[in-house]
Amino acid sequence: MSDSQLTFTLATLLGAVGVWLLLPRGTARGWAAGAVLVAIALGLGASRMLRLEDWVADGVFFILAGVTVVAAVATISFRDPVLCAIWFGLSLLGTAGLFLFAGAQFLAVATVVVYAGAILVTFLFVLMLARPKGRATWNRSSWEPVVSAATGIVMVGVLSMTISDVLALRGETGRPIVEAAETAGDRAEGVLADQHVALVGAELFGRNLVAVEVAGTLLLAALVGAAVIVARPRSEAQEPPAAD
Amino acid sequence: MDPEIALLHNYLIVGAVLFGIGMIGFFSRRNMIVMFLCAEMMLQGVSLSLVAFGRFHNDFGGQMLVIFIIAVAACEAAIALAVVLMLYRRAGKLDVIVWQALREDNQPAFEEEALPEEPPAEPWPSLSRAGLSPEILPEETDFRSRL
Numbered sequence: 001m002s003d004s005q006l007t008f009t010l011a012t013l014l015g016a017v018g019v020w021l022l023l024p025r026g027t028a029r030g031w032a033a034g035a036v037l038v039a040i041a042l043g044l045g046a047s048r049m050l051r052l053e054d055w056v057a058d059g060v061f062f063i064l065a066g067v068t069v070v071a072a073v074a075t076i077s078f079r080d081p082v083l084c085a086i087w088f089g090l091s092l093l094g095t096a097g098l099f100l101f102a103g104a105q106f107l108a109v110a111t112v113v114v115y116a117g118a119i120l121v122t123f124l125f126v127l128m129l130a131r132p133k134g135r136a137t138w139n140r141s142s143w144e145p146v147v148s149a150a151t152g153i154v155m156v157g158v159l160s161m162t163i164s165d166v167l168a169l170r171g172e173t174g175r176p177i178v179e180a181a182e183t184a185g186d187r188a189e190g191v192l193a194d195q196h197v198a199l200v201g202a203e204l205f206g207r208n209l210v211a212v213e214v215a216g217t218l219l220l221a222a223l224v225g226a227a228v229i230v231a232r233p234r235s236e237a238q239e240p241p242a243a244d
Numbered sequence: 245m246d247p248e249i250a251l252l253h254n255y256l257i258v259g260a261v262l263f264g265i266g267m268i269g270f271f272s273r274r275n276m277i278v279m280f281l282c283a284e285m286m287l288q289g290v291s292l293s294l295v296a297f298g299r300f301h302n303d304f305g306g307q308m309l310v311i312f313i314i315a316v317a318a319c320e321a322a323i324a325l326a327v328v329l330m331l332y333r334r335a336g337k338l339d340v341i342v343w344q345a346l347r348e349d350n351q352p353a354f355e356e357e358a359l360p361e362e363p364p365a366e367p368w369p370s371l372s373r374a375g376l377s378p379e380i381l382p383e384e385t386d387f388r389s390r391l
Binding site: 019023024026027045049050051052053057061065068069072073075076081084085088091092095098099102103104106107110111114115136137138139140141142143144145147148149151152153155156159160163164167168176178179180181182186187190191192199200203204207208211215218219221222223225226227229230 | 246247248249250251252253254255256257258260261262263264265266267268269271272273274275277278281282284285288291292295296298299300301302303304307308310311312314315316317318319320322323325326327329330337338339340341354356357359360362
């Protein structure tokens with residue numbers, strides 16, 4: 001078992017127990033211990049991250065990734081759905097930052113605009129529907145917290161281990177097996193070009209034009225479907241006059 | 245180590261973590277709106293991986309797919325909120341256990357365990373009242389029921 005596999009196995013075990021402790025279980029006991037365990041697991045995972053070109057890039061990446069992941073854990077562990085929605089919004093902002101960091105400027109803006117709008121709507125729904133008098137039991141307990149925490153975290157551990165191993169593999173000549181065919185110069189004229197949005201637009205309305213049309217139709221169908229599902233049946237909306 | 249490979253590696257792992265956390269939340273949380281948020285979180289994890297792959301291979305395909313993911317997620321939000329609203333009207337609560345009769349035949353039912361009572365949540369802050377209360381004409385109370 002290699003060094004990185006050992007680290008990821010340890011992080012998986014600690015993370016599974018920590019997430020189980022953090023999930024709502026009807027009691028607030030063990031909350032702090034869960035937070036500490038998850039923090040240790042995230043730290044172990046972070047120690048296996050590969051270094052980017054310089055320390056500035058490293059710092060920006062770790063801050064953005066940390067905000068995203070911590071907010072994601074908070075989303076599934078808070079009892080109050082309003083707080084869950086707010087933490088999810090923070091996680092989305094972190095994701096948008098990661099998009100920007102990877103050079104996907106248009107997607108970063110689109111994520112903030114579209115998702116923040118959608119989240120605002122969700123948030124309003126939560127406020128409108130779920131202001132419980134006292135604390136609702138269904139927010140305070142989970143469905144099979146042990147099994148789901150174990151399943152999810154083990155999946156994350158196995159995936160991380162595989163990704164880490166495959167990308168670090170070296171062939172017989174000592175060169176990494178996975179290598180990009182493109183150079184930095186290619187990227188500077190491609191995905192990292194200054195004319196980013198123009199290139200995205202050309203790609204979207206060039207090669208993907210049919211898909212754009214299909215997506216538009218899908219949005220229309222979803223709109224009609226949502227309206228039909230929510231609309232009250234006519235018999236309910238118009239009460240018939242009571243017969244004498 | 246090539247920094248591009250390092251970036252791909254880090255993004256793929258963060259994406260996997262987001263996906264896994266969303267999956268845990270979707271499996272275990274009982275509030276339907278929180279489950280919906282967790283499904284969106286899984287989509288975010290996949291989007292991160294796609295953007296990283298697209299950058300690694302210098303191809304806009306990954307970003308295009310993320311744009312379509314956003315469009316489909318918008319459709320999903322509309323339909324999911326409509327269905328949640330509908331279910332809330334029927335059951336009066338957002339608990340997904342209410343609908344467990346829809347499960348597979350061979351699955352055991354969820355057993356609700358008694359939870360200890362908790363003090364009610366602290367109320368959200370609100371603004372104090374200010375100003376004078378308006379004078380209400382007696383005839384207005386005839387046609388305005390909420391005064």
